[in-house]
Amino acid sequence: MRSAVPILTVVAVILGLWYLAVGPMNFRLALDAATRGGEAVTPATPDEQSETGLIRLMLDNPDVLPAAYAFERPRLPQPQDVVVEIYDNTVGLARGCEWQGWGAESDNWTGLSDGCLRVIENRRSLIYHAWKTLAPTLVGFAIGTGLGILLAVGIVYNRTMDLSVMPWAIASQTIPILAIAPMIIVVMNAMGIQGLLPKSLISSYLSFFPVVVGMVKGLRSPGSMDLDLLRTYSASRPQEFWKLRLPSSLPYLFASLKIGIAAALVGTIVAELPTGARFGLGARLLSGSYYGQTVQIWAALIMAAVCAAGLVWLIGAIEKRTLTRLGLVR
Amino acid sequence: MIKAEGLNLVFQTNDGPVHALKDVDLGIDKGEFVSFIGPSGCGKTTLLRCIAALEEPTGGSLTVNGMSPDEARRNRAYGYVFQAAGLYPWRTIAGNIKLPLEIMGFLRSEQEKRVNNVLQLVDLEGFGKKYPWQLSGGMQQRASIARALAFDADLLLMDEPFGALDEIVRDHLNEQLLQLWARTDKTIAFVTHSIPEAVYLSTKIVVMSPRPGRITDIIDSPLPKERPLDIRDTPEFLAVAHRVREGLRAGHAYDD
Ligand SMILES: Nc1ncnc2c1ncn2[C@@H]1O[C@H](COP(=O)(O)OP(=O)(O)OP(=O)(O)O)[C@@H](O)[C@H]1O
Ligand SMILES: [Mg+2]
Secondary structure (H helix, E strand, O other): OOOOHHHHHHHHHHHHHHHHHHHHHHHHHHHHHHHHOOOOOOOOHHHHHHHHHHHOOOOOOOOHHHHOOOOOOOOOHHHHHHOOOOOOOOHHHHOOOOOOOOOOOOOOOEEOOOHHHHHEEEEEEEHHHHHHHHHHHHHHHHHHHHHHHHHHHHHHOHHHHHHHHHHHHHHHHOOOOOHHHHHHHHHHOOOOOHHHHHHHHHHHHHHHHHHHHHHHHHOOOOOOOHHHHHHHHHOHHHHHHHHHHHHHHHHHHHHHHHHHHHHHHHHHHHHHHHOOOOHHHHHHHHHHHHOOOOHHHHHHHHHHHHHHHHHHHHHHHHHHHHHHHHHOOO | OOEEEEEEEEEEEEOOOEEEEEEEEEEEOOOOOOEEEEOOOOOOOHHHHHHHHOOOOOEEEEEEEOOOOHHHHOOEEEEEOOOOOOOOOOOOHHHHHHHHHHHHHHOOOHHHHHHHHHHOOOOOOOOOOHHHOOHHHHHHHHHHHHHHOOOOOOEEEEEEEOOOOOOOHHHHHHHHHHHHHHHHHOOOEEEOOOHHHHHHHHEEEEEEEEOOEEEEEEEEEOOOOOHHHHHHOOOOHHHHHHHHHHHHHHHHHHHH
């Protein structure tokens, strides 16, 4: 509860700034409409207007400002419009949703009325699109984490890998994901692989890196005394790994996982952009920008942010549980 | 039990070679309590690490139980107590004591038995389920001694185990350590900076001096095995302490 106040304060500040920005952002559009509607504006022609600064225009035409806020297809929508859009496309679709009980009377095998399934299956449903993005994200995150941990173990235990893998891992992250995403999709398509897996690969491409970096640091975190202690017991290398290096690396691993899962989500959304995907939050962003539906774009963006926050929170919860059970958190 | 003859160790560092041990001759018999005392950098830790096969001598011979240090380690000849307790924070006290037992492949039931046994030896019964951070520094150090005792090595190597503790706790632990030594019949090699601690505990005191690290004096203590804390005020005790101090001073005179 104590954390609610600062969070709400930040949200309020962001909403305030957003609201303030709506007028200036949409002002030229509104002025344009007013000019075409024959209203008296200064300067009078669009050419002159486009050569005048925004602040000057706003000062000279204060009457247009309300129109800028009420603009039909705004460049920047008002926050409440986005909230309404999100509501309409999630909870709003749930009207007529009820539990009908198992058996013959229900619309389908789940016992939920068809109204409920609309929330999930409706092409407008943000929950549907979010799920289409989340599923590859989770698969990609799992692949990336597994790969990252394996690489880290290799780097720590094998001198050749130590010298050779890291530069490549770093280089891999300097390639813009937007550049290779279409190639991966096309190549996999040619191999007959479609759907979730190509997206997952791209998201794992982004998520393995923080895991490698954090895990290498974590596996190397035991001090020389901790290692010497095991040497006095003549412990084998696997024993050293399981009993010392792995447990010491867990706090580092969890920090990396939080970065990794957010990166995985970004990876999936980016993977949806250049490939004309029809489902997923990335697809919503894309179609929104095709049709100038800024409200739709913002709704998808906020949904993505909510997903990312939820995923990071989930990792945090698992982290807390694990580390508490291990006695690493007091 | 331990025999060093003409032992030499030179570290090759970036600033040139460091002669950490020079011509060290030393014999330690079974059941002795030997203290190593000397100024910082005189090679006490290095000598202990050689015995533990954590460091490779560059010359001379060293045997532990008639074997090379490496073999001795594989035969679980010694338990090592570091300056810091070095308990793993993700393991309970009992879990920490089990660590060597798990690595050495003791049966589970045997592990439990031994944990209870050594917890009793170091006076920590009932603390097995606690995590290290729930214990005071002195208790943690006792737990680390328990860990070194758990697999029943005959030799205990201790590198300034009480260095970070205050005087009162230290006195108490010294007394307990002596009792433990008397009860278990172990051989103990003990590094310290404190003259009273060395004299109070030891049957033999090895005085060392630095650059190059070497032994300047070996003193056999005339004190009885039975030692209450106030033995430190007797003339015999003070005489030994005096000789140690002289030995340390002589080592320094050498230096200038
Ligand atoms: N791994 C190493 N590499 C290079 N030099 C070392 C290494 N370990 C120790 N030395 C050097 O060897 C000498 C003896 O060190 P050692 O740690 O044995 O001293 P010490 O008597 O234990 O000192 P202290 O009382 O401060 O613990 C020092 O000069 C030290 O700098
Ligand atoms: Mg030392």
